Amino acid sequence: MNTTTFTDFLSRHLAQHGLPEGLGSVAATLAAACIGIGAQVRLGALAGVLGEAGSGNIQGEEQKKLDVIANNILVEALRADGQVAGLASEEEDSFVACNESGGYLVLFDPLDGSSNIDVNISVGTIFSVLAKPEGALDTDAFLQSGDKQLAAGYVIYGPQTQLVITFGHGVSVFTLNADNVFVLTQSDPKVPPHTKEFAINASNRRHWQPAVRKYIDELLEGEEGVRGKNFNMRWVASMVAEVHRILMRGGVFMYPKDSRDPSKPGKLRLMYEANPMSLIMREAGGTASDTERAILSIRPQSLHQRVSVVLGSSEEVAYVDTLHLAD
Numbered sequence: 001m002n003t004t005t006f007t008d009f010l011s012r013h014l015a016q017h018g019l020p021e022g023l024g025s026v027a028a029t030l031a032a033a034c035i036g037i038g039a040q041v042r043l044g045a046l047a048g049v050l051g052e053a054g055s056g057n058i059q060g061e062e063q064k065k066l067d068v069i070a071n072n073i074l075v076e077a078l079r080a081d082g083q084v085a086g087l088a089s090e091e092e093d094s095f096v097a098c099n100e101s102g103g104y105l106v107l108f109d110p111l112d113g114s115s116n117i118d119v120n121i122s123v124g125t126i127f128s129v130l131a132k133p134e135g136a137l138d139t140d141a142f143l144q145s146g147d148k149q150l151a152a153g154y155v156i157y158g159p160q161t162q163l164v165i166t167f168g169h170g171v172s173v174f175t176l177n178a179d180n181v182f183v184l185t186q187s188d189p190k191v192p193p194h195t196k197e198f199a200i201n202a203s204n205r206r207h208w209q210p211a212v213r214k215y216i217d218e219l220l221e222g223e224e225g226v227r228g229k230n231f232n233m234r235w236v237a238s239m240v241a242e243v244h245r246i247l248m249r250g251g252v253f254m255y256p257k258d259s260r261d262p263s264k265p266g267k268l269r270l271m272y273e274a275n276p277m278s279l280i281m282r283e284a285g286g287t288a289s290d291t292e293r294a295i296l297s298i299r300p301q302s303l304h305q306r307v308s309v310v311l312g313s314s315e316e317v318a319y320v321d322t323l324h325l326a327d
Contacts, residue, residue, distance in 0.1 A: 006031055006163065006174050006182035017169050022083040023150055026104050026129055029084070031163055033077035034125050034155035035180055037070045037111070041123065041157045066117050067091060070110035070125065078106055085132040088142050088303050090272040095303065097137055104150070105130040105142055109272040112154070113238025122158035124240025128276040142271070142303060146296035152276035156240050164247065166283040171247070189247055191286035195313040197251035199234045199242045207258035211291070211327040215320055239268065243277050243311070247284055252312035254320070256291065266290065266308035270300055274309050287317045291324040 010024040071091040078084045078098060085102030088095040090109045108127040116123055129151040133141050153165030161176040162185075171189055174182035198219055205213060222230040234251070236242055242253045257266050268274050278288035278295040288295045288311035295307065310320045 004184040029081040122241040124156040126154045143300040146275035152279040192250040195250040200254040211323040246312045252316035257308040
């Protein structure tokens, strides 16, 4: 059985690829904070942490108690890491300055899929690490395209607590053991280019653009239709859970733009969700698009910018892009 701990992996992986030790410190801080979040998620009702917090975030969404708890755990841990110059969270109005001498910026969704907390379905934490540019820390320092990420990953709190991370040299998967230590359990997983599985919230069909309706209709026609094969649909309403399934066995995940609010090009956040998950997909052989361009190429305009997302098996992502171009 593999006994490589996350600490061992960081030491070896960073040296192998010539990455700075400071980046490893930030990754270790994130992993430790997520172990703390996982403990709170695991206790749930026993610790009185389920239910609404009675507050809202910058996007106007109601916060769960665990949203607030997870955010506080990460903010406190990252502030204590001298390598972290600043952080930005989906739950914070603006960025948070940490250490003037720090060389890294961390962006995160502290508890993705939190609408599932009270019904005991997998949730997770998503994070992204950027280099801090020269000069004073301001919002513009965080507004870097996804291809500038130095590291990205997520922790999924499910039947097992697992850490998935990339430093731009493949993807590694760690599982939390009984001693609360992340141990390497899978190296370099690959998303197959072909799939027979898709994930989308089908209840929004009436709001979709014609190209998305056409695509899903083709999938539902099965082997009698133009695609010539049967597809299965999955929908967990937790991006971490959806992406983890795709990483493990392939598939395509879609949260497309719809007609309900023309001012919003999508629901998911570019900086906290789409960018880190897109880097993981790229490093695992998958792709990610907003139906017009690669997500990793988008130049952010704001910390809480939203985008349309199609990610996973490359054949399906490319086909959806083609349908939009023809629309």
